[in-house]
Amino acid sequence: MSEPLLRVDGLVKHFHVGGWPQAQVVHAVDGVSFVLDRGETLGLVGESGSGKTTVGRCILRLIEPTDGQVIFDGHDLVRLSAGEVRKLRPRMQMVFQDPAGSLNPRFSVWRILNEPYKRFDLLPKDQVRGAILQLLADTGLQPADLEKYPHNFSGGQQQRIAVARTLAPKPDLMVLDEPTASLDVSVRMQIIDLFQELQRQFNLAYLLISHDLSVIRHVCNRVAVMYLGRLVEVAPAADLFAHPKHPYTQALIDAVPIPDPAMRHERTPLKGEVPSLISPPSGCHFHPRCPLAVDRCQVEVPTLRTVEPDWDVACHLVEG
Numbered sequence: 001m002s003e004p005l006l007r008v009d010g011l012v013k014h015f016h017v018g019g020w021p022q023a024q025v026v027h028a029v030d031g032v033s034f035v036l037d038r039g040e041t042l043g044l045v046g047e048s049g050s051g052k053t054t055v056g057r058c059i060l061r062l063i064e065p066t067d068g069q070v071i072f073d074g075h076d077l078v079r080l081s082a083g084e085v086r087k088l089r090p091r092m093q094m095v096f097q098d099p100a101g102s103l104n105p106r107f108s109v110w111r112i113l114n115e116p117y118k119r120f121d122l123l124p125k126d127q128v129r130g131a132i133l134q135l136l137a138d139t140g141l142q143p144a145d146l147e148k149y150p151h152n153f154s155g156g157q158q159q160r161i162a163v164a165r166t167l168a169p170k171p172d173l174m175v176l177d178e179p180t181a182s183l184d185v186s187v188r189m190q191i192i193d194l195f196q197e198l199q200r201q202f203n204l205a206y207l208l209i210s211h212d213l214s215v216i217r218h219v220c221n222r223v224a225v226m227y228l229g230r231l232v233e234v235a236p237a238a239d240l241f242a243h244p245k246h247p248y249t250q251a252l253i254d255a256v257p258i259p260d261p262a263m264r265h266e267r268t269p270l271k272g273e274v275p276s277l278i279s280p281p282s283g284c285h286f287h288p289r290c291p292l293a294v295d296r297c298q299v300e301v302p303t304l305r306t307v308e309p310d311w312d313v314a315c316h317l318v319e320g
Protein backbone atom coordinates (compact mmCIF):
# COMPACT_ATOMS: atom_id res chain seq x y z
CA MET A 1 0.00 0.00 0.00
CA SER A 2 1.38 3.47 -0.84
CA GLU A 3 2.15 5.97 1.91
CA PRO A 4 -0.54 8.59 2.54
CA LEU A 5 0.23 12.17 1.55
CA LEU A 6 -0.11 13.24 5.18
CA ARG A 7 0.37 11.22 8.35
CA VAL A 8 -0.28 12.95 11.69
CA ASP A 9 0.91 10.91 14.67
CA GLY A 10 0.43 11.82 18.33
CA LEU A 11 0.14 15.55 17.64
CA VAL A 12 0.16 17.65 20.83
CA LYS A 13 -0.19 21.40 21.26
CA HIS A 14 -0.16 23.08 24.65
CA PHE A 15 -0.39 26.82 25.16
CA HIS A 16 0.95 28.45 28.32
CA VAL A 17 -1.27 31.28 29.54
CA GLY A 18 -0.88 33.73 32.40
CA GLY A 19 2.41 34.46 34.14
CA TRP A 20 4.13 33.20 37.27
CA PRO A 21 2.83 32.28 39.82
CA GLN A 22 -0.44 31.49 38.06
CA ALA A 23 0.84 30.10 34.76
CA GLN A 24 -1.58 27.56 33.31
CA VAL A 25 -1.48 25.11 30.43
CA VAL A 26 -4.19 24.93 27.76
CA HIS A 27 -4.31 21.38 26.37
CA ALA A 28 -5.55 22.45 22.93
CA VAL A 29 -4.51 19.27 21.07
CA ASP A 30 -3.78 16.10 23.02
CA GLY A 31 -2.41 13.23 20.93
CA VAL A 32 -4.22 13.45 17.58
CA SER A 33 -3.39 10.87 14.86
CA PHE A 34 -4.84 10.41 11.36
CA VAL A 35 -3.86 9.98 7.72
CA LEU A 36 -4.93 11.78 4.57
CA ASP A 37 -4.47 10.41 1.04
CA ARG A 38 -3.95 12.33 -2.18
CA GLY A 39 -7.26 13.39 -3.69
CA GLU A 40 -9.11 12.68 -0.44
CA THR A 41 -11.23 14.98 1.74
CA LEU A 42 -11.10 14.40 5.48
CA GLY A 43 -13.57 16.42 7.54
CA LEU A 44 -12.51 17.55 11.01
CA VAL A 45 -15.57 18.35 13.12
CA GLY A 46 -16.40 19.23 16.71
CA GLU A 47 -17.79 22.05 18.78
CA SER A 48 -15.95 25.32 19.01
CA GLY A 49 -12.95 24.92 21.33
CA SER A 50 -12.37 21.29 20.35
CA GLY A 51 -8.95 22.09 18.83
CA LYS A 52 -9.79 21.69 15.11
CA THR A 53 -8.19 24.90 13.93
CA THR A 54 -5.12 24.34 16.12
CA VAL A 55 -4.61 20.96 14.43
CA GLY A 56 -4.78 22.63 10.99
CA ARG A 57 -2.29 25.32 11.96
CA CYS A 58 0.13 22.85 13.59
CA ILE A 59 0.12 20.70 10.44
CA LEU A 60 1.21 23.65 8.31
CA ARG A 61 3.65 24.80 11.05
CA LEU A 62 1.85 28.16 11.26
CA ILE A 63 2.17 27.45 14.99
CA GLU A 64 4.76 25.16 16.54
CA PRO A 65 3.47 21.76 17.74
CA THR A 66 4.49 20.76 21.28
CA ASP A 67 5.04 17.12 20.30
CA GLY A 68 4.17 14.48 17.73
CA GLN A 69 4.92 13.87 14.07
CA VAL A 70 3.48 15.46 10.93
CA ILE A 71 4.78 13.48 7.95
CA PHE A 72 4.01 15.25 4.68
CA ASP A 73 5.06 13.28 1.59
CA GLY A 74 7.86 11.63 3.59
CA HIS A 75 9.08 14.80 5.37
CA ASP A 76 8.58 15.16 9.14
CA LEU A 77 7.54 18.81 9.24
CA VAL A 78 7.90 19.07 13.02
CA ARG A 79 11.61 18.19 12.85
CA LEU A 80 12.46 20.37 9.81
CA SER A 81 14.12 23.77 10.16
CA ALA A 82 12.10 26.89 9.32
CA GLY A 83 14.03 27.18 6.04
CA GLU A 84 13.23 23.59 5.05
CA VAL A 85 9.53 24.11 5.86
CA ARG A 86 9.59 27.25 3.70
CA LYS A 87 10.70 25.16 0.72
CA LEU A 88 7.71 22.82 1.19
CA ARG A 89 5.26 25.64 1.94
CA PRO A 90 4.06 26.05 -1.70
CA ARG A 91 2.75 22.48 -1.61
CA MET A 92 0.65 23.06 1.55
CA GLN A 93 -1.86 25.89 1.58
CA MET A 94 -4.59 27.15 3.88
CA VAL A 95 -7.92 28.81 3.06
CA PHE A 96 -9.29 30.90 5.90
CA GLN A 97 -12.81 31.56 7.10
CA ASP A 98 -12.83 35.28 6.40
CA PRO A 99 -11.73 35.96 2.81
CA ALA A 100 -11.85 39.75 3.30
CA GLY A 101 -9.42 39.47 6.21
CA SER A 102 -7.04 37.29 4.21
CA LEU A 103 -6.82 39.69 1.23
CA ASN A 104 -4.86 42.95 1.43
CA PRO A 105 -7.49 45.67 0.73
CA ARG A 106 -4.85 47.94 -0.84
CA PHE A 107 -3.77 45.34 -3.41
CA SER A 108 -5.48 44.81 -6.77
CA VAL A 109 -6.43 41.25 -7.74
CA TRP A 110 -3.47 41.25 -10.12
CA ARG A 111 -1.07 42.07 -7.29
CA ILE A 112 -2.71 39.53 -4.95
CA LEU A 113 -2.37 36.72 -7.49
CA ASN A 114 1.09 37.79 -8.62
CA GLU A 115 2.41 37.71 -5.07
CA PRO A 116 2.94 33.90 -4.75
CA TYR A 117 4.77 33.85 -8.10
CA LYS A 118 7.17 36.47 -6.77
CA ARG A 119 7.51 35.01 -3.27
CA PHE A 120 8.16 31.44 -4.36
CA ASP A 121 9.80 32.32 -7.69
CA LEU A 122 7.41 29.89 -9.39
CA LEU A 123 7.71 30.81 -13.08
CA PRO A 124 9.74 32.89 -15.54
CA LYS A 125 8.26 36.43 -15.63
CA ASP A 126 6.93 36.10 -19.18
CA GLN A 127 4.76 33.11 -18.17
CA VAL A 128 3.16 34.64 -15.08
CA ARG A 129 0.35 36.55 -16.83
CA GLY A 130 -0.82 33.44 -18.67
CA ALA A 131 -0.74 31.43 -15.42
CA ILE A 132 -2.78 34.10 -13.60
CA LEU A 133 -5.38 34.16 -16.38
CA GLN A 134 -5.65 30.39 -16.01
CA LEU A 135 -6.15 30.76 -12.23
CA LEU A 136 -9.02 33.18 -12.92
CA ALA A 137 -10.61 30.70 -15.33
CA ASP A 138 -10.18 27.80 -12.86
CA THR A 139 -11.90 29.72 -10.07
CA GLY A 140 -14.76 31.32 -12.03
CA LEU A 141 -13.31 34.85 -12.18
CA GLN A 142 -12.93 37.15 -15.19
CA PRO A 143 -9.81 38.78 -16.71
CA ALA A 144 -11.43 42.19 -16.10
CA ASP A 145 -11.34 41.40 -12.36
CA LEU A 146 -7.54 41.80 -12.31
CA GLU A 147 -7.79 45.60 -12.09
CA LYS A 148 -10.31 45.56 -9.24
CA TYR A 149 -9.78 45.55 -5.46
CA PRO A 150 -11.20 43.20 -2.80
CA HIS A 151 -13.90 45.67 -1.76
CA ASN A 152 -15.34 45.53 -5.30
CA PHE A 153 -16.37 41.89 -4.75
CA SER A 154 -18.99 39.95 -2.79
CA GLY A 155 -17.88 37.54 -0.04
CA GLY A 156 -18.18 34.57 -2.38
CA GLN A 157 -16.08 36.27 -5.07
CA GLN A 158 -13.48 37.27 -2.46
CA GLN A 159 -13.20 33.62 -1.43
CA ARG A 160 -12.65 32.70 -5.10
CA ILE A 161 -9.75 35.18 -5.20
CA ALA A 162 -8.29 33.70 -2.00
CA VAL A 163 -8.61 30.19 -3.45
CA ALA A 164 -7.01 31.29 -6.74
CA ARG A 165 -4.02 32.62 -4.77
CA THR A 166 -3.57 29.33 -2.92
CA LEU A 167 -3.68 27.41 -6.22
CA ALA A 168 -0.83 29.40 -7.78
CA PRO A 169 1.97 27.19 -6.35
CA LYS A 170 0.08 24.01 -7.38
CA PRO A 171 -0.36 22.60 -3.85
CA ASP A 172 -0.95 18.95 -2.96
CA LEU A 173 -2.63 19.68 0.39
CA MET A 174 -5.10 22.38 1.36
CA VAL A 175 -6.35 22.99 4.89
CA LEU A 176 -9.79 24.59 4.55
CA ASP A 177 -10.68 26.29 7.83
CA GLU A 178 -14.45 26.94 7.87
CA PRO A 179 -14.17 28.19 4.25
CA THR A 180 -17.88 28.92 3.85
CA ALA A 181 -18.83 29.97 7.39
CA SER A 182 -18.80 33.71 6.66
CA LEU A 183 -20.69 33.42 3.35
CA ASP A 184 -24.39 33.77 2.57
CA VAL A 185 -26.20 30.44 2.43
CA SER A 186 -26.94 31.07 -1.26
CA VAL A 187 -23.25 31.10 -2.23
CA ARG A 188 -21.97 28.42 0.15
CA MET A 189 -22.75 25.55 -2.20
CA GLN A 190 -21.15 27.40 -5.12
CA ILE A 191 -17.87 27.61 -3.21
CA ILE A 192 -18.16 23.97 -2.10
CA ASP A 193 -18.76 22.98 -5.74
CA LEU A 194 -15.65 24.98 -6.70
CA PHE A 195 -13.54 23.06 -4.15
CA GLN A 196 -14.86 19.76 -5.46
CA GLU A 197 -14.17 20.69 -9.07
CA LEU A 198 -10.61 21.82 -8.22
CA GLN A 199 -10.02 18.57 -6.35
CA ARG A 200 -11.08 16.55 -9.40
CA GLN A 201 -8.88 18.67 -11.65
CA PHE A 202 -5.72 18.77 -9.50
CA ASN A 203 -6.05 15.68 -7.25
CA LEU A 204 -5.89 17.92 -4.16
CA ALA A 205 -6.11 16.53 -0.64
CA TYR A 206 -8.34 18.59 1.67
CA LEU A 207 -8.47 18.73 5.44
CA LEU A 208 -11.86 20.42 5.81
CA ILE A 209 -12.39 21.97 9.24
CA SER A 210 -16.03 22.81 9.78
CA HIS A 211 -18.82 22.83 12.32
CA ASP A 212 -21.35 22.62 9.45
CA LEU A 213 -22.21 18.92 9.30
CA SER A 214 -24.35 19.29 6.19
CA VAL A 215 -21.27 20.51 4.28
CA ILE A 216 -19.10 17.77 5.80
CA ARG A 217 -21.63 15.10 4.85
CA HIS A 218 -21.86 16.43 1.31
CA VAL A 219 -18.15 16.59 0.46
CA CYS A 220 -16.02 14.40 2.75
CA ASN A 221 -14.76 10.87 2.12
CA ARG A 222 -13.99 10.36 5.81
CA VAL A 223 -14.74 12.29 8.98
CA ALA A 224 -12.69 12.73 12.17
CA VAL A 225 -14.63 13.92 15.23
CA MET A 226 -12.77 15.94 17.89
CA TYR A 227 -13.71 16.61 21.47
CA LEU A 228 -11.55 18.68 23.84
CA GLY A 229 -8.31 18.14 21.93
CA ARG A 230 -8.74 14.42 21.25
CA LEU A 231 -10.17 12.41 18.35
CA VAL A 232 -13.15 10.34 19.46
CA GLU A 233 -14.25 8.77 16.14
CA VAL A 234 -12.85 8.46 12.60
CA ALA A 235 -14.90 6.72 9.89
CA PRO A 236 -16.09 6.93 6.28
CA ALA A 237 -18.55 9.83 6.04
CA ALA A 238 -21.55 7.81 4.84
CA ASP A 239 -21.14 5.20 7.61
CA LEU A 240 -20.53 7.78 10.32
CA PHE A 241 -23.66 9.77 9.48
CA ALA A 242 -25.79 6.63 9.12
CA HIS A 243 -24.60 4.81 12.27
CA PRO A 244 -22.44 6.98 14.52
CA LYS A 245 -20.88 4.85 17.27
CA HIS A 246 -19.48 7.39 19.76
CA PRO A 247 -22.04 9.09 22.04
CA TYR A 248 -20.56 12.51 21.23
CA THR A 249 -20.82 11.93 17.46
CA GLN A 250 -24.40 10.74 17.96
CA ALA A 251 -25.27 13.94 19.84
CA LEU A 252 -23.60 16.15 17.20
CA ILE A 253 -25.53 14.48 14.40
CA ASP A 254 -28.75 14.57 16.41
CA ALA A 255 -28.36 18.34 16.69
CA VAL A 256 -28.43 18.87 12.90
CA PRO A 257 -31.81 20.31 11.82
CA ILE A 258 -33.78 17.91 9.58
CA PRO A 259 -35.96 19.81 7.05
CA ASP A 260 -38.31 16.87 6.30
CA PRO A 261 -40.75 16.43 9.27
CA ALA A 262 -41.28 12.77 8.31
CA MET A 263 -37.57 12.08 8.87
CA ARG A 264 -37.40 13.76 12.29
CA HIS A 265 -36.82 11.56 15.30
CA GLU A 266 -36.41 11.83 19.04
CA ARG A 267 -33.34 13.95 19.80
CA THR A 268 -30.84 13.61 22.60
CA PRO A 269 -29.48 17.15 22.85
CA LEU A 270 -25.98 17.68 24.19
CA LYS A 271 -26.19 18.81 27.77
CA GLY A 272 -23.80 21.16 29.51
CA GLU A 273 -21.03 23.41 28.25
CA VAL A 274 -17.72 22.37 26.70
CA PRO A 275 -15.38 22.08 29.74
CA SER A 276 -12.22 24.18 30.05
CA LEU A 277 -9.12 23.05 28.17
CA ILE A 278 -7.08 24.25 31.14
CA SER A 279 -8.49 21.58 33.45
CA PRO A 280 -10.25 19.02 31.21
CA PRO A 281 -12.25 16.25 32.93
CA SER A 282 -10.33 13.14 33.98
CA GLY A 283 -10.63 9.84 32.13
CA CYS A 284 -12.88 10.27 29.11
CA HIS A 285 -13.11 14.05 28.61
CA PHE A 286 -16.74 13.58 27.55
CA HIS A 287 -17.91 11.82 30.72
CA PRO A 288 -19.62 14.82 32.45
CA ARG A 289 -21.90 15.21 29.39
CA CYS A 290 -22.24 11.59 28.31
CA PRO A 291 -25.64 9.92 28.85
CA LEU A 292 -23.96 6.48 28.93
CA ALA A 293 -21.04 7.22 31.29
CA VAL A 294 -20.08 4.54 33.83
CA ASP A 295 -17.60 4.74 36.73
CA ARG A 296 -14.70 3.58 34.59
CA CYS A 297 -15.15 6.59 32.28
CA GLN A 298 -14.10 9.02 35.05
CA VAL A 299 -10.70 7.42 35.58
CA GLU A 300 -9.62 5.64 32.41
CA VAL A 301 -8.81 7.40 29.14
CA PRO A 302 -10.42 5.50 26.23
CA THR A 303 -7.92 4.94 23.43
CA LEU A 304 -8.84 5.39 19.79
CA ARG A 305 -9.01 1.81 18.50
CA THR A 306 -10.20 0.13 15.33
CA VAL A 307 -13.63 -1.42 15.92
CA GLU A 308 -14.37 -2.20 12.27
CA PRO A 309 -12.24 -1.92 9.14
CA ASP A 310 -11.54 1.80 8.55
CA TRP A 311 -13.55 2.78 11.65
CA ASP A 312 -11.86 3.97 14.87
CA VAL A 313 -13.67 4.90 18.09
CA ALA A 314 -12.50 6.04 21.55
CA CYS A 315 -15.20 4.81 23.94
CA HIS A 316 -15.08 2.08 26.60
CA LEU A 317 -18.56 0.88 25.69
CA VAL A 318 -18.11 0.45 21.92
CA GLU A 319 -17.14 -3.12 21.16
CA GLY A 320 -15.04 -4.32 18.31
Ligand code: SF4
Pocket: 246, 247, 248, 284, 285, 286, 287, 288, 290, 291, 292, 293, 294, 297, 302, 314, 315, 316, 317
Ligand atom coordinates in the same frame (compact mmCIF):
# COMPACT_ATOMS: atom_id res chain seq x y z
FE1 SF4 B 1 -19.36 8.05 27.33
FE2 SF4 B 1 -17.69 6.52 28.75
FE3 SF4 B 1 -17.80 6.25 26.13
FE4 SF4 B 1 -16.70 8.41 27.21
S1 SF4 B 1 -15.96 6.32 27.38
S2 SF4 B 1 -18.11 8.35 25.50
S3 SF4 B 1 -18.03 8.74 28.97
S4 SF4 B 1 -19.46 5.83 27.59
